[in-house]
Amino acid sequence: MTSASTRDHFEHLxxxxxxxxVSAWLAEDTPSFDxxxxxxGEAPREAFLLGKGKQTAVLAGKPFFDEVFTQLGCEVEWHMxxxxxxxxxxxxxxxxxxxxxxxxxxxxxxxxLARCSGVATKSKQIKDQARGYGYKGIIAGTRKTTPGxxxxxxxxxxxxxIDAHRxxxxxxxxxxxxxxxxxxxxxxxxxxxxxVGGFSLxxxxxxxxxxxxxxxxxxxxxxxxxxxxxxxxxxxxxxRLRDKxxxxxxxxxxxxxxxxxxxxxxRAINEIDILSTSVVHQSVQHIDFSLKIQKPKDV
Numbered sequence: 001m002t003s004a005s006t007r008d009h010f011e012h013l014x015x016x017x018x019x020x021x022v023s024a025w026l027a028e029d030t031p032s033f034d035x036x037x038x039x040x041g042e043a044p045r046e047a048f049l050l051g052k053g054k055q056t057a058v059l060a061g062k063p064f065f066d067e068v069f070t071q072l073g074c075e076v077e078w079h080m081x082x083x084x085x086x087x088x089x090x091x092x093x094x095x096x097x098x099x100x101x102x103x104x105x106x107x108x109x110x111x112x113l114a115r116c117s118g119v120a121t122k123s124k125q126i127k128d129q130a131r132g133y134g135y136k137g138i139i140a141g142t143r144k145t146t147p148g149x150x151x152x153x154x155x156x157x158x159x160x161x162i163d164a165h166r167x168x169x170x171x172x173x174x175x176x177x178x179x180x181x182x183x184x185x186x187x188x189x190x191x192x193x194x195x196v197g198g199f200s201l202x203x204x205x206x207x208x209x210x211x212x213x214x215x216x217x218x219x220x221x222x223x224x225x226x227x228x229x230x231x232x233x234x235x236x237x238x239x240r241l242r243d244k245x246x247x248x249x250x251x252x253x254x255x256x257x258x259x260x261x262x263x264x265x266x267r268a269i270n271e272i273d274i275l276s277t278s279v280v281h282q283s284v285q286h287i288d289f290s291l292k293i294q295k296p297k298d299v
Contacts, residue, residue: 037100053288061116123160135268
């Protein structure tokens, strides 16, 4: 467990606009009347947030959880730090507020926390697995995120200890096969991208062969994505390219495409600088949480 004094404060990364996303979640969940809230009223209540399920999990998403209940006039007392692992069943936090407000925020907050913690848990598992194989490079997610929920999923990757990769189309120039085919060649596409991207953006090019990789390196790409190459082919191509361009060009190799827990060992080779995979966020198992309002002691 990492101490609070040395822990990264990932919430400091969040843009000013993130709170409006929380408002939109609440508006989506209660677009008109709150019938259940009418039943329970506004008596002050205390609720326990419980981490459940059947697996060791990573807690992620505290700022979003806090904001849900802040907007509803409730207070959250955490009994764990962001990024801590826990075994179920764990009393993770206590939430205090008016009964109907606790229930207004319950499902929104739990859905977010379940997804974010699921991404963080899977991210940590994949990173630990790769390190166990002796891999020293970067493990990264991808941009194959849920529309409207990318901020939370990328945040979960960071809490889980991996690289979030580019956040959006504006974060880094990535030229894939469709860009190449549409512009005519790798060299042409890189020249056009450099003209508008300037010096401040890294430029990555997806290649499907050693010949294409050589062209991309020669044209000045910063990162070469060796797409869907595996095993001996991946190692051999990486070795030959590094030998050929040693002292002439600086670049990184990224391997992507169908990387899972089952084939991670053959892809986790130190000739590759970056392994990017969507397994840490697509179809990931959510972490089960519940929010249980406690009976008043005088009842």
